[in-house]
Amino acid sequence: MTRDSRYATTRRTALKTTLGAATLSLTVAGCLSSDPDAADFRIGAPWKPTRDPLDGGTLLRRLGITEALVSVDYDATPAPGLATDWERVDERRWRFALREGVTFHDGTSLDASAAVESLRRTADATAFADVPIDAIEAEDGTVVVETETPFAPLPAHLSRDEAVVLSPDAIGDDGSIEDPVGTGPFALESFRSGAEIRAARHDEYHGREPSLESVRYEVVEDDQTRRMKLESGELEMARILPQETVDPLESDGGIAVHTYEVPRIRFLTFDTTSAPFDDRRVRRAVHRAIDREAIAESILEGLDEPAVGPFSSTITDWANPDVDADEHAADPERARSLLSDAGWTTGSSDVRTRDGEELAVEFLTYDARSLPLIAEAMQDHLTAVGIDVDVTTVEYSSMVDRVSQGSFDGYLTSWGIFRYPDPDRLTQLFHSTDAALHHGYENDRVDDLLEEARELTDRDARRERYHEVQSIVLEDAPIAVLTNFTNVVATAAGVDGYEPHPTESRYGLESITVDED
Amino acid sequence: MIRALLARLGSLAAVMATVSFVTFGFVSLTPGDPAHTILREQRQSPPSEREVAAFRAEHGFDEPFVVRYFSWLGDAVRGDLGTSYYQSEPVTSLLVEHLPNTLELALAATAVALVVAVPLGVVSAVHHETWIDRTGQIAALVGVSMPNFWLGYLLILVCSLRLGVTPVSGAGTLSHLVLPAITLGTGMAAVITRLVRTSMLEVLEAEYVTAARSKGVRERLVVYKHALRNALVPVVTIVGLQFGFVLNGAVVVEVVFQRPGLGTLLVDAIFARDYPIVQGVVLVTAFAFVVTNQLVDLAYVALDPRIERGGGGDDRR
Numbered sequence: 001m002t003r004d005s006r007y008a009t010t011r012r013t014a015l016k017t018t019l020g021a022a023t024l025s026l027t028v029a030g031c032l033s034s035d036p037d038a039a040d041f042r043i044g045a046p047w048k049p050t051r052d053p054l055d056g057g058t059l060l061r062r063l064g065i066t067e068a069l070v071s072v073d074y075d076a077t078p079a080p081g082l083a084t085d086w087e088r089v090d091e092r093r094w095r096f097a098l099r100e101g102v103t104f105h106d107g108t109s110l111d112a113s114a115a116v117e118s119l120r121r122t123a124d125a126t127a128f129a130d131v132p133i134d135a136i137e138a139e140d141g142t143v144v145v146e147t148e149t150p151f152a153p154l155p156a157h158l159s160r161d162e163a164v165v166l167s168p169d170a171i172g173d174d175g176s177i178e179d180p181v182g183t184g185p186f187a188l189e190s191f192r193s194g195a196e197i198r199a200a201r202h203d204e205y206h207g208r209e210p211s212l213e214s215v216r217y218e219v220v221e222d223d224q225t226r227r228m229k230l231e232s233g234e235l236e237m238a239r240i241l242p243q244e245t246v247d248p249l250e251s252d253g254g255i256a257v258h259t260y261e262v263p264r265i266r267f268l269t270f271d272t273t274s275a276p277f278d279d280r281r282v283r284r285a286v287h288r289a290i291d292r293e294a295i296a297e298s299i300l301e302g303l304d305e306p307a308v309g310p311f312s313s314t315i316t317d318w319a320n321p322d323v324d325a326d327e328h329a330a331d332p333e334r335a336r337s338l339l340s341d342a343g344w345t346t347g348s349s350d351v352r353t354r355d356g357e358e359l360a361v362e363f364l365t366y367d368a369r370s371l372p373l374i375a376e377a378m379q380d381h382l383t384a385v386g387i388d389v390d391v392t393t394v395e396y397s398s399m400v401d402r403v404s405q406g407s408f409d410g411y412l413t414s415w416g417i418f419r420y421p422d423p424d425r426l427t428q429l430f431h432s433t434d435a436a437l438h439h440g441y442e443n444d445r446v447d448d449l450l451e452e453a454r455e456l457t458d459r460d461a462r463r464e465r466y467h468e469v470q471s472i473v474l475e476d477a478p479i480a481v482l483t484n485f486t487n488v489v490a491t492a493a494g495v496d497g498y499e500p501h502p503t504e505s506r507y508g509l510e511s512i513t514v515d516e517d
Numbered sequence: 518m519i520r521a522l523l524a525r526l527g528s529l530a531a532v533m534a535t536v537s538f539v540t541f542g543f544v545s546l547t548p549g550d551p552a553h554t555i556l557r558e559q560r561q562s563p564p565s566e567r568e569v570a571a572f573r574a575e576h577g578f579d580e581p582f583v584v585r586y587f588s589w590l591g592d593a594v595r596g597d598l599g600t601s602y603y604q605s606e607p608v609t610s611l612l613v614e615h616l617p618n619t620l621e622l623a624l625a626a627t628a629v630a631l632v633v634a635v636p637l638g639v640v641s642a643v644h645h646e647t648w649i650d651r652t653g654q655i656a657a658l659v660g661v662s663m664p665n666f667w668l669g670y671l672l673i674l675v676c677s678l679r680l681g682v683t684p685v686s687g688a689g690t691l692s693h694l695v696l697p698a699i700t701l702g703t704g705m706a707a708v709i710t711r712l713v714r715t716s717m718l719e720v721l722e723a724e725y726v727t728a729a730r731s732k733g734v735r736e737r738l739v740v741y742k743h744a745l746r747n748a749l750v751p752v753v754t755i756v757g758l759q760f761g762f763v764l765n766g767a768v769v770v771e772v773v774f775q776r777p778g779l780g781t782l783l784v785d786a787i788f789a790r791d792y793p794i795v796q797g798v799v800l801v802t803a804f805a806f807v808v809t810n811q812l813v814d815l816a817y818v819a820l821d822p823r824i825e826r827g828g829g830g831d832d833r834r
Contacts, residue, residue, distance in 0.1 A: 047561075048785065050604040056559035126556075129571040176605070193604060193611055194785060195688075195777035220686060220775050225673075229685045232677055396557070397549025397790055404550075416562040428565055436565040 039198060039216035041495075041514060043507065044226045045239035048219055049197050052177055054125045057161040062507045063217055064210075065105075065199055066164035066182035069096050069115065069143065070155045072505040076263065076316050076421050078155040082110065082165055082183060083143070088457055091150040092134070096143040096158075103204040104167035105187035112138035118165045119143070119158075121175055127162040150455035152462065156422035159505070185210045185510040195219055210510040227490075230255065236495050236514060237507075241488040243301040243370075254493025259303055260500040263315050263418040264485035266304075266374060268363065269403075270410050272478050273440035276344070276359060277409060283477040285338035286410075289385045290378055291330035296483055299373045303486040309470050310417055310429060312484045315502050318423040318463060320470035328474075335385045344386070352386035360388040364403065365412040366396040374482065375412050403438045414485070418503045423466040424454050430473050441478035529807050536803040537593070537796065541586050544792050551790035552578065555602050558789050576602055589796070598800070599793035603786075608797040611782065616801065618688050619778035622701060622770065623763045625694050627756065629702030630709055635745075635752075637706075638713025643740060645718060653710060660707030665766055669700040669773035686775035697774045701766050705759050712755055716748040723747075750821050757813030761806040 049059040053066055060066045071081035083096035102110040116138045123133040132148040147154060157163065170181035179188055185207065186199035197217040201210050218235070220226045223242050230238035231252065241249070250257050268286070270277035277283050292306030305312070309323035344352040344359045352359040363378070365371045375391040382389045394402075402408055417425055427434050427450045432442040434450075446469055453465035473479070491498055494515035499508050552572040556564035564572070573579055580588075589599060598608035641653035676696060677685045687693050720726065721744055729739050768780035775781070779798050786794035 048558075048603075050559065052605045055604050058559075058561070126568055126571040126575055127559075129567040130565050192777060193606055193614060194782060218687065218775075219777075221772070222775070224670075225686050225773075225775060228673065228678055232681065232685050234685055234687070395549065395788070397554040397788075400550065400553045400563075401548045404553075413563075416560075419560055419562045434565065436563050 039214040040212045041215045041237070041509065041512065042235045043215065043217045043237045043239065044220040044229055044235040045217070046219065046221045046223070046226075048194050049191065049217065051180060051191050051193065053164050053166070053180055054122065054127055054162050057164060057180075059197060059217060060180050060182070060188070061161040061164060061505060063197060063199055063215060064184040064186045064506060064509050065188050065197075066161070066166070066180055067184045068159055068161075068164045069098075069119075070159035070163075072159050072421050072501070072503050074499070074501060076418060076502045078159050078421060081159065082115070086155060089144075091455070092147045094145045094147075094154055095139070096145070098142065099206065102183050102206045104169075104183050105181045105202055106167050106169055107204075108167050108169060110165065110183060112141050112143050114168045115143050115165050117168045117171065119145075119163065121166075121171060122163050124175075125162065127160075128157070131157045152454055152456055153420060153422035153424040156420040156424070160420050161505070186215060189214070205510075208510050211513045212509060215509055230490055230492060233492065236492045237489065237498070238491075239487075239489050241490055243303045243486075243488060245490075246301065246303065246488055249490050256491045256495065256498075258489045258491070258498065258500050259486050260489075260502070261305065261312060261314050262416075262485050262487050263312065263503060264414060264416045265307060265310055265481050266369065266371065266412070266414045266483045266485065267310075267479045267481040268378070268410050268412050269437055269439050269479045270477070271406065271408050271438075271440060273406070274409075276342075276354075276361065279342045280476060281338045281342040282344070282359075283480070284475075285335040285342070285385065286382060286387070287477045287480045288328070288331045288338065289335035289387070290381050290480065290482065292325060292482055293329065294381075295374055295377050299370055299377060300483065300486070303488070305484045305486070307481050307484045308474060309481055310426065311423070311470070314484075316418075316421075316423075318466055320467040322467075323470045323474050330381065332381075332385050339386060346386055350383070350386060351388045358388060359386060360390070361409040362390045362392055363410045363412055364392050364394060364399045364408055366399050367393055368396070369414045369485075371412050371414065378412075378482075406438070406440075408438075412482075421503055423462070424450075426450060426466060426469055427454065430469065430478065437479070439478045441476065443472060443476060446472055525811065529804075532807055533800060533803055534590075537590065537800055538586065540796055540799045541589065542582075544795055545582050545585075547790070549790050551576075551602055551792060554788075554790045558603065572602075589793075593800075598797045601786075601791055601794050603789050603791045603794075608793045611794060612779075612797050612801055615777055615779050615782045618776055619764065619767050619771070619780060621694065622697055622767050622776065622778060623760060625698035626701035626705060626763055626766075627760060629698050630705035630759075631756070633702070633706040634709035635713055635749075638710045639717055639740065639745060641710070641714040642717030642721065650714075653714070657707040657710045660703045660710075663703065665700055665704065665769045666773050668703060669696070669770060672696045672700060673774075686773075688774075688776040688778075693774075693776070697770050697776060700773070701763060701770045704766065705763060708759065709752060709755065712752055713748060716751050717744060720744045720748045746820060750817060753813055753816045753820060757809050757816070760809045761802075764802055764805060 047059060050056045053060055057066065068081050069083040070078045073079035082099050082102060084099050086094055086096045089095050098110065098112060098115060104110060116136050119136050122128055123136060132151055134146040134148045137144045145154065164182060166177065167181040170177050170179060179191065185202055185205045187202045189198040189200050191197055196219065200214045201212065220229060226238040227241055227245050229235045246257050246259060249255050270283050272278055296302060296304050296306050306325040308325045308328045309320060311319035313319040313321060339352055343354045346352055363375055365375045372393045379389040379391055399411060403411055419425065428436045430441060430446050431450050432447050449465040449469050453462045456462050489500060495512060496515065497512045501508060552569045553564065556568055556572055592599060600607055601611060637653050641650045644650050673685055673696065676683045683692050683696050726739060726744055729743050767778060768784055771778045771780035772784060779801065782794060783798040
């Protein structure tokens, strides 16, 4: 072999290897990516789906793939779901009667032992760490749940997206699941993690038969992209759009824009354990100085309502009617006098001082749900009464780090208030030891009321206590609620029958029709 | 031969081990508790202390750093990269699910870059110091300076919304690939154009090119057969290195076009503090870097006869 030809062979081989590798990877790539043929109904939203309901399960529930014993009604109260009825047999025992003729997507039928198996899996999970379930048993075709302590919010917890009932065949011996096989109007067809869910009509659905044959949920994180996809006909429903898109979209022929209040609040939490917010008067001064009306109008396009309490009376009658934003309009004069009472006085500068110390605070927040803009607006309102506010916008987890170390004055955040549709949620806001919120607030009366109300069955007796809690915390102001929350959802031309659900526990796809023209 | 291969495999293993240790360390130092972040993400509302404690126990957070690293490494060697905190799925299956989309994008972008850059670079060099050259230079400057995300949105605005020829976002078909590939390929094309031009200018001055010309070889042949091939050696190096950066750029482009790929997987995992995924993606990226560099070495041999694998010629570069 001559020297030249040897080189030639090496070169050719090398070139082939390189090209071959490239072609191969392209082909593999081509084969593995699936073909997105159009579904009947395509939904775009920012939330990432999870396959296992225990990891959240919100989207599986909203799409109507999974169902729970208890559903949530359009008035945000627990309502019959896979259980037609339930009773509190005694303080710690509940009996749920199962709906008949319910079939899982894999063809097995729902019975008490299937429901028990699925619910035990839920009860053992991290997601149910706060629910004191002792035992779940099948008894004469019903499901009996025993709690360690008397626990009125049980049905509300069983309505959560993690408490959905899955087919026993879908649950592995180690408790893991491959695919969620539920009982809803739509059955899971395919799942791409972080990207999409496809579902097809479940022909043996026990309820109203959907008109849509197939639906597709797609993760579209960027809100402008969601809007563009709706306008270009790549989506039939775009969820959670920015407030400022409402007007332009409404003027676009055919697109329908739905704006509706959801049980979610934006609020400022104070560190009640250190100065200056260890003084109730200073917290109340902030509360009075903030012009919620202006925030709602200028930043939220007038869509989100000002609020001073955790519950909105538009959504639930757990809301104390006396805790009304209209009666707590901005009152800078009152704020100033509260600050003076607390010893913070005006001198030569615009910032108040006490014992030579300036009234300067830092508010933490993170970039979501218009919070940074609201923080800046608040900054103006507070400067006007002599409080110097520094706003720091950080990543959510960094904020939580700082807050849990206690090195903060106040932080601005947003909570879904009906993660389970029961006012017991207030415990996680205001109880001195059980709160998931770091504010150091301790009020024995509030603790007692929350603990009593959690145990009681009688709705009126519970409501009385929860109303009192709301009045007390409005006075004590460990948090300053700022606004409620309005969701903006747009549907394409020809889409009919969409009714927004207040707690968003379902999209209600079974009642939606699409007119092709 | 086998020794060389073993040495390369050895260096690969060393690189991967170092990379994994460093990422593990940095990830542990990052502020932000995964329990709080992930539980909140799953529920759209902050978790209670009991839930946080249950989550930490479930995922073994309470172990010391070194114990966690070595238990992770032990599993990783056996092909088990752990389970995502956020969605209880094995990291390996998430990687297998997301890798093809990114690979597809990276290759398509590289193809776009080469198709544009090589001819443009050659033409610029041949017409050195003319308006053609200057236009090419300006175009390259614009291409290099333009941020990926901005170009991406611009393309969506024009091609998807105005003209309606491509989908706004998503992945799966060839039409979904066009805009991301152009977006990602543009920056790379600009770099390569400039490189091809400089390299060509240098080669066109070489003696053998003058010799070929004086032999009466047609100019076309001189440029494309004799000069271009030699000018491509440095280009291959850069394309190889750039391929790694393309994986980087894919992070931004995938987010803009909402393509499920390693980029989106990584960004979400970082924000959610889903550490097993961050580890997995970094490992795969490191692996891709090392392997591309090996392929670049192979490509040298193909392009330049003076470079021989394993040989000890005087002309080796």
